[in-house]
Amino acid sequence: MASLDDKLDAAEEAMVAEAERRPISTILLIVAMQTEALPLVNKFQLSEDLDSVFPSGVPWVRYHGMYKDLQINLIWPGKDSALGVDNVGTISLSLLTYASIQALQPGLIINAGTAGGFKAKGACIGDVFLASDVAFHDRRIPIPVFDLYGVGLRQSYPTPNLLKELNLKTGKLSTGDSLDMSPHDEASITANDATVKDMEGAAVAYVAELLKVPTIFIKAVTDIVDGEKPTAEEFLQNLAAVTASLGQAVTQVIDFINGKCLTEL
Structure with missing residues (x-):
């Protein structure tokens, strides 16, 4: 006789399978910077939520609206x-992702933003990548098993049809809380086999996995980490132009998603 836990697991799996067969109706766009967010707000004609769904006092900003058949919520974390x-x-x-999932119950999360790229892995300024895997590079815990926990390797939701249709580049994403790259970080990024690095992707992935929300990661390259120019200088120099490339790619992805279920991605 099946145990209660087995029955609950089977019921949960059935619910997930059913959700994957329904057309996606609600997308949560998580964007870290206002410069990255505003072109998307304008493109999808989203309105700022003046009656916040978030706790009083937090600076997080929500824009929302309908685009074709999709309810889009774009969240960025505001200003310090x-x-x-x-x-x-x-x-x-991570806090923003948790609160947004709880409040908005999205069918799919898209973490869109800019990133550093590695020319050794074929990245160029303006390239847009759909990340296949995400991991941390600055959580070094040199104790067996804890080391794997620190890296926190997770896969993004598989989208083979999306990749084929839009001819997007793909590569692994590595996340840390510093814009620059120390020798320790460099070693960890190399171990992660990363093509691009950012400051939020793996944190979004962690929360999304906890709450079982499928998530994809779209990253546009602003700077070449293993190039000749200082990272901060190159990032600021290319930010405006690359956010335009990011916006175009996100629009293409959302146009592709419209009317489809998860299993069709």
């Missing part, structure tokens, strides 16, 4: 109250 800069990084984005 003291310094006025974007609330980037894994702590801010």
Whole structure:
């Protein structure tokens, strides 16, 4: 006789399978920076939510609206109250992702943003990648099993038809809380076999896996980490132009998703 746990697991699997066969209706776009967010807000004609679904006092900003058959919620973490800069990084984005899933119950998460790329892995300025895997490179815990926990390797939701139709590049994404790259980080990024690096993807993936929400990662390259120019200088120089490439790619992805179920991606 099946145990209660077995029955519950079977019921949960059946619910997941059923959800994957229904057309996607709600997309949660998680974007770390205002510069990355606003072109998408304009493209999808989203309106700012003045009656926030989030707890009082948090700076997070929600834009929402219908685009074709999709309800789109775009969330960015707002500005630091003291310094006025974007609330980037894994702590801010993990909190934001958790609260957004709880409040909005999305069918699919898209974490869209800019990233550093590695020319040794074939990345060029303006390239847009659909990440296949995500992992951390700055959580080094040199104890058996804890080391794997620190890396936190997770796969993005598989989208073979999307990749084929849009001819997007794919590669592994590595996440850390620093824009620059220390020798320790470099060794970990190499171990992660990463093509691109960012400051939020693996944190979003962690929360999405906990709450069982399928997630994909779209990253546009602003700077070549193993290139000749200083990372910060190259990032700022290319940010505006690359966000345009990012916006175009996200639009193509959402147009492809419209009317489809998860299993068709």
